[in-house]
Amino acid sequence: MSETTGAESTAAGDGDTTDGSATTADTMRARAGENRVKLWLLLRANRLLVAGVLTLVVFVAFLAVAAAFSPALAEKVGSSDPIETLFASMITAIVTGATLVVTIGQLVLTQENGPLGDQQERMDDTLAVRDSVADLTGSPAPTDPDAFLEAILQAASDRALDLREAVHDSGDSDDGPDRAALEADIDELVAGVVENADGVRGQLDGAEFGSFDVVFAALDFNYGRKIGRSERVVDNHGDTLTDEERDLIGELKESLSLFGPAREHVKTLYFQWALIDLSRLILYAAVPALVVAGAMLAVVDGGTFPGRTLGVDHLSLVVGGAFAVTLLPFSLFISYVLRVLTLAKRTLAIGPLVLRD
Template identity: 55%
Template structure:
């Protein structure tokens, strides 16, 4: 956990007591109220890496990768002896473009299969649709008791209102313990409330104006570290059981319930986003596959049988033509890579629902 620190010192040659060491570590972890809240801080990874994998526009990333492939192809072809001579062979170009032609058709078929899987989840008999509707309305009715207003229908507003409810109940807990004789309880609840408030303010700002269909809504939800907060509520209730009266117990229960409900709310938004993103991916790949097929087929027909003479800007024309055709044929694959990369990263970071820590950087 980024909030926890490890102390190092000189090795005096003595063997530490494992039981004592484990106890010290557990105690230190349990009393660390504040922690890193944003996904970048919890992941302990570079801002640039997470921006490229998550925040950056997928189409822009695809374009950058395509340019990188083209430039690399031309640069390697210009710098490697014998590359141009080999590429001038009709057999080489023919084998390259015929292979890419088959890959495009196979990839497009795969995308159609993915679309069918996504759409199949929305289809079903009347009974299944009724259960889906009932489950949705039951959840809305349940969380509606926590809000000061009707449950919003916009995903960003819905998550924002839930974060508001968490903050309100954290402040209610602090008010409830204000008169307690347990100084440690008051101190821990104050620090915990400040942590919740700071995290809630940041997430609320990120959600403000965010539109579902973009990644902004889900990214903001991932920055609300609700799992650690659930653990802290449980730990506070256990460590200060003797000083907790009925009012404080009720406030702790209310806060824990609100935090717990953020888990399925976030997972629902994540599931909807995954479906939305996969449908977008399918559409984009279908859109770019047709031009890629035309380009690849044309090059296979017109330039695959003989050499391409001449140079432009000091570079052999065969490198420009074949590099452009090769890059165009890769665009559907690059789209698949950048979309699946984001989905895979999010899925890996949200495998556990509730207070379970899977990443070593947070332990």
């Protein structure tokens, strides 16, 4: 998987070539360069569905191996006791895994605990950011995560349009090629901001926090690339820009830079939400997994399920199904951790930096 960043942009200019033309796509899917199915499996797919598919794959693989290697499982049980060995080990693994999950849950909760002074500092920092967003948008900052991000995107889009209008209004046909080049670069910058912001706002509309939709939509706004382009415009056209235009570019950059920490905050909250859900689901799955493993130890032997179906021993079917069920807590762990790690890898850095080829 290619390395990516929170901004998905190059350090020199957020994915732009040296002449200023954009080469990096705005959406995360286009920037990733990954197979669409692989990306869907890692991020978009329902985690319970992924866990279910992994469990089914384990079951099928167990049957395939059991059928491929002779003698049959029933014959092996007659000479030794692989069932007892297998499920005794699974009971130990389940208990150990459940204990580990409780530890993970405690680590998440410790971030929410602390003395009164620390809690007051957290509140002050949160309110300070909300005040900055309120100043940016001209209205109180929304409380819903999706609306909060939408408000910043709308402000960035509005400021981009104001910048384009000011540049064209102050320009003149006799100003020469430098002014024309400035207007072309501003048009490209503004078009990228407005189109990208409108697309992400459409994805955020109606998205519910906790379902990953909010975080996934936020990944599609390539704010770092746009910060880099705004800096390049000032560097390339410093002598042509008026003071008003410089101020408007600065205001646009301010709105873009606010999206970065806002998205990181929402992402952090999602991480905590997902880890709590994961801990709860694993504990739920651990109980039936222990029951199945205990039942296999207590009542199943070589003569419990005689006969064959389609050339497969009934005992192999039962043992394979029970083995897959006892692995369900681990399948849940894999499905959630895959998403969390993929998301963390794609947002390692904040700002216009890149960690990929």
